Amino acid sequence: MxxxxxxxxxxxxxxxxxxxxxxxxxxxxxxxxxxxxxxxxxxxxxxxxxxxxxxxxxxxxxxxxxxxxxxxxxxxxxxxxxxxxSDEEDAVRRRELLTGVVAAGATAVVGAGAASAVTPPDDLELSLFRLPQAAPVPLPRLVSRIAVARRDFCATEYTRLGQALPGLIASAEATRDASAGRAREEASVALARAYVLAAELATKQHSDAAWVAADRALSAARSSGIPVAVGEASRVLAIAMRRSGRSTAAVHLLTKEAADLDANRDHTGAVRTTLLLTGAYSAAAGRDRSTALSLLEEAEQEADRRRAVPGLFTVEATRTQVDVYRIGVLNVLGTPDEAVKVTARLDVSHLPTPERRARAWTDVARMWHALGDGRQTFSALRQVEQEAPQEVRRPALRALTAGLLYGPAQVEGLRDFAARTGALTA
The missing domain is CATH 1.10.260.40 (lambda repressor-like DNA-binding domains)
Incomplete structure (x- = not known):
């Protein structure tokens, strides 16, 4: 060559x-x-x-x-x-540079027969690189649209969210660019939250677009100067870092941002707790058991002494949510047997959204699968489907279903489940 x-x-x-x-x-x-x-x-x-x-x-x-x-x-x-x-030329070229990896990640998301189960890849790409023309909108209207988008995410209406994101992000950017002073700060927060949703959707799809969306979310959040927004954006960026194998760097980012938040105020304290939970999972992914368990304990203590702050975040700072993370952490650390007693006390109905309840049942399914109990695994997967039909067709869930299907245990009803969720290959 x-x-x-x-x-x-x-x-x-x-x-x-x-x-x-x-x-x-x-x-x-x-x-x-x-x-x-x-x-x-x-x-x-x-x-x-x-x-x-x-x-x-x-x-x-x-x-x-x-x-x-x-x-x-x-x-x-x-x-x-x-x-x-020029700065504008640099921005255009950066978008061109990143388009290829988004396409690659999106291609891996859609399996045979499952295209309708996830957000179309073009919608995700459009939301980051091909924004439509949009005019500024009144800030209350923009905030209302973002609230609707967040409800779609929490309800696992991922296809509808993917269709809405391009216009939403374009409107948020136009509104931010046309604003000044306090109004610009508030518009920057709105833009950051729109990009946070894009990052979370990309993460669900195992798309590397999550990196781009999270980075833009953090940039907008820092421009706003609002600690809560910075914390939210830092969390999704750390998840992207962890998924690329940079668990130690993710823990460092999360703990640093958590230290900058006031634990005594409900709003900033709730974000701080979510950062600690994500940090615990990231530490577990890096096989750092002591740090993972320490961060879990700190998050649990804070959740116990703080009243719930509803409607702000995709991860709630509650004791039930701590238990969900504890199950996930123990799974990742390779000690799922330690999670069985946590599962026994877990009341998934206390979680506020279908997305969170489906995530909890996913972690329970992974625990039983690691323990070799196929019937309990399938039962948990059925609970995921009941809570969120689109969630159970995500790549990670299809892979878990396929592993169960082609494993040694024969589970009644599993083959039909695999077929309708896209896990059964030809």
Whole structure:
């Protein structure tokens, strides 16, 4: 291969190593085997434009570094017209750079026969990269629209939410740009919450678009100067970090943001508790048992002494929610047997939304699956379906169902369940 392929390969390898990712992890996201990634990094396999965009977006390679590597079929934008790029040009090119990875992530979301069960990939891409034209709207109307979108998320109406997000985000950006002073701060909060919803939807779909949406959410939140908004956005960004294998960095972000919030006020204290819960799960993902359990205990203490603050967040700061996270943490740590007693006292009906109740039953299903109890696993999966039909068709749930279907246990009704939820492959 040529000099350019070797330079690109070295650039990709350096970015991957800096993130402490394996070739298999990068390949899984970008659509290549580990051996193919090895050949790419050694310069023995060249990448087309769209594939290169996926690698660059996932590895967060700055556009100037990419262009400096002299890729033959990409214009060196660093020297176009012999001058510097404008901020607007940079923004356009960043959107182009990231489009490929969104498409790749969305493709992995929709399995055979399950296209109607999840948000169409084009809606997700539109919400981040192809925003429609929109005029500013009165702030109360914008806030009301975001409240409706959040209700759709909590009700697991993911298809409807995906259809609404492009126009919602475009309106929020137009309103923010046309505002000044306190009104601009409030519009920035609204924009941050719209992007938080986009990040959460992308996370549900296992799409790397979650990175982009979360980053934009945090940028808008910091511009507002509102601690609650910063905390909400930090949480979804940390989830994206954790899912890319950066659990330690996610815990650091979450604990730092939690420390900046006042635990004695209901609103900021509730966000602080949700950050601690997400930090506990992230620590567990990094196999740090002591930190995970310590953060859980701190979150539980705060939840016990704080009255509920309804309607603000997708994760409620309640004792029941702490128990749900405890089950998830123990599952991830590889000790699901310790979660059985937590499950025995868990009353899922106390959770306020179908999305949260479905998530709780998902963690219970994972616990029973890890313990080898197929019938209890299937029973929990049926509860997920009862709470949220769209939730049970998510990639993670379809994979769990498929694992149960092709496992040693014969469970009555499972095959029909797998067929209607998209887990049964031809």
């Amino acid at each position: 040529g000099h350019a392929s070797a330079e690109i390969g070295a650039l990709l390898r350096g970015a991957r190593c800096a993130k402490r990712l394996t070739q298999a992890q990068v390949g899984a996201v970008c659509g290549y085997s580990a051996s193919a990634v090895s050949r790419i990094e050694s310069g023995r396999l060249s990448l087309g434009y769209s594939s290169l965009m996926r690698f660059a977006a996932f590895l967060e390679i700055p556009f100037d570094r990419l262009c400096a590597s002299a890729v033959p079929d990409i214009v060196n934008v660093a020297t176009v017209a012999g001058g510097c790029r």
